[in-house]
Amino acid sequence: MAAVRVGIIGMGNIGRHHAGYLLAGKVAHCQLTAVCSTSPHKLADYAAQGVNVFDNAEALIRSRAVDAVIIATPHYQHVALGIAAFAAGLHVMVEKPIAAHKADAERLIAAHRQHPGLQFAGMFQLRLEPRYAKIRALLQQGELGEIVRVNWINTDWFRSEAYYTSSAWRATWKGEGGGVLLNQCLHNLDVLQWLLGPPARVQGFCQLGRFHHIEVEDHVTAYLEWPNRATGVFVSSTGEVPGANRLEIVGARGTLILEPERLRFLHNAVDMLEFSRTAKTGFSKPETVVTEIPFDNAPAPHAALMQNFINAIRTGEPLLAPGEEGLASVELANAMVYSSLRHEALTLPLSGAAWEAELQRLIAGSKLEKKVVPTEATDFASSFRR
Numbered sequence: 001m002a003a004v005r006v007g008i009i010g011m012g013n014i015g016r017h018h019a020g021y022l023l024a025g026k027v028a029h030c031q032l033t034a035v036c037s038t039s040p041h042k043l044a045d046y047a048a049q050g051v052n053v054f055d056n057a058e059a060l061i062r063s064r065a066v067d068a069v070i071i072a073t074p075h076y077q078h079v080a081l082g083i084a085a086f087a088a089g090l091h092v093m094v095e096k097p098i099a100a101h102k103a104d105a106e107r108l109i110a111a112h113r114q115h116p117g118l119q120f121a122g123m124f125q126l127r128l129e130p131r132y133a134k135i136r137a138l139l140q141q142g143e144l145g146e147i148v149r150v151n152w153i154n155t156d157w158f159r160s161e162a163y164y165t166s167s168a169w170r171a172t173w174k175g176e177g178g179g180v181l182l183n184q185c186l187h188n189l190d191v192l193q194w195l196l197g198p199p200a201r202v203q204g205f206c207q208l209g210r211f212h213h214i215e216v217e218d219h220v221t222a223y224l225e226w227p228n229r230a231t232g233v234f235v236s237s238t239g240e241v242p243g244a245n246r247l248e249i250v251g252a253r254g255t256l257i258l259e260p261e262r263l264r265f266l267h268n269a270v271d272m273l274e275f276s277r278t279a280k281t282g283f284s285k286p287e288t289v290v291t292e293i294p295f296d297n298a299p300a301p302h303a304a305l306m307q308n309f310i311n312a313i314r315t316g317e318p319l320l321a322p323g324e325e326g327l328a329s330v331e332l333a334n335a336m337v338y339s340s341l342r343h344e345a346l347t348l349p350l351s352g353a354a355w356e357a358e359l360q361r362l363i364a365g366s367k368l369e370k371k372v373v374p375t376e377a378t379d380f381a382s383s384f385r386r
């Protein structure tokens with residue numbers, strides 16, 4: 001197959017980032033042939049480079065100028081655009097979250113099921129970071145034994161008021177459907193369930209507009225429980241400086257601790273649960289050996305994930321982040337907010353219909369008056385490394 005012709009829908013922060021590495025030839029067998037934005041002033045540079053430009057997505061989808069699209073618009077539009085792209089026979093790479101809420105995510109997944117010959121991927125580039133790949137390999141090899149506790153303090157997502165006022169859709173129920181959980185740390189929720197599987201129970205404690213003039217959550221502590229009774233706490237915020245990023249996974253055979261530049265494995269000489277059951281003395285405990293696990297940072301994870309998507313289209317290479325798997329992180333984000341509003345723990349799977357109805361009530365009851373002050377996101381790429 002010749003080079004896959006790709007179009008990008010939505011030329012904001014991330015759309016322009018995708019265009020940059022595609023035009024620089026960083027993804028083999030892939031050609032950026034079309035871009036689309038409802039903000040036409042963002043298109044002139046691309047037209048000058050010979051890329052077809054469109055001011056509405058339907059025209060790009062019908063243009064026959066592309067084999068695949070990257071959907072990089074605000075979340076709510078991912079689903080309608082994805083469904084239209086599948087109907088037109090196009091492969092789809094959808095930005096995270098795959099949808100603004102679970103019921104919508106299920107609609108997109110159902111549409112893809114009608115077109116099994118088309119590739120459907122989600123832009124979950126954190127999965128390509130070697131530190132998470134190493135943790136996943138250790139878990140899959142059973143090196144940690146039975147998992148008993150998971151804690152992720154993930155508060156290094158600081159955003160200023162200027163970020164939120166930069167566009168109308170951000171941090172509103174109507175335009176985004178959620179806050180820090182659905183946008184910034186959705187990547188971490190994806191990795192959390194990719195590493196450990198879906199929790200069985202969730203109770204979020206979400207503060208809405210705690211640090212910013214917004215109506216959605218920007219400060220969150222959530223309690224999680226997995227089917228084997230492993231417990232977890234997930235903490236996130238866009239209000240803390242410097243913030244922290246520390247993931248602890250505790251198993252019977254050892255503990256993994258990931259900090260920004262450091263991954264340690266505290267390996268128990270024997271299974272601690274077995275030791276506890278069989279020890280003859282009350283205060284002894286197993287020996288622990290601490291090992292540093294070195295890792296590199298992925299140099300260009302978005303481009304690498306796009307390469308996988310292109311390879312999947314051309315050669316059938318398995319997708320590293322199938323679009324369907326994007327449901328789980330949306331569900332977690334939704335469940336944390338919904339359980340917080342209801343002041344009770346929720347058993348998963350979440351009812352997508354129930355949260356959609358609650359979201360509609362939140363939208364109808366919104367009193368937020370947002371004054372938009374556009375800013376140029378010159379420092380956007382600094383938001384990637386997690």
Ligand SMILES: NC(=O)c1ccc[n+]([C@@H]2O[C@H](COP(=O)([O-])OP(=O)(O)OC[C@H]3O[C@@H](n4cnc5c(N)ncnc54)[C@H](O)[C@@H]3O)[C@@H](O)[C@H]2O)c1
Nearest residue numbers: 010011012013014036037038039057072073074075095096
């Ligand atoms: N994977 C990542 O690292 C990453 C990083 C940032 C953003 N994102 C995701 O990408 C999406 C966009 O975020 P952003 O920060 O680039 O937003 P943004 O506001 O900077 O850009 C969105 C762009 O989409 C355009 N647009 C809106 N509706 C459209 C339509 N129907 N057709 C064509 N263009 C349309 C707007 O004009 C705007 O230029 C979000 O879902 C976000 O969660 C992912």
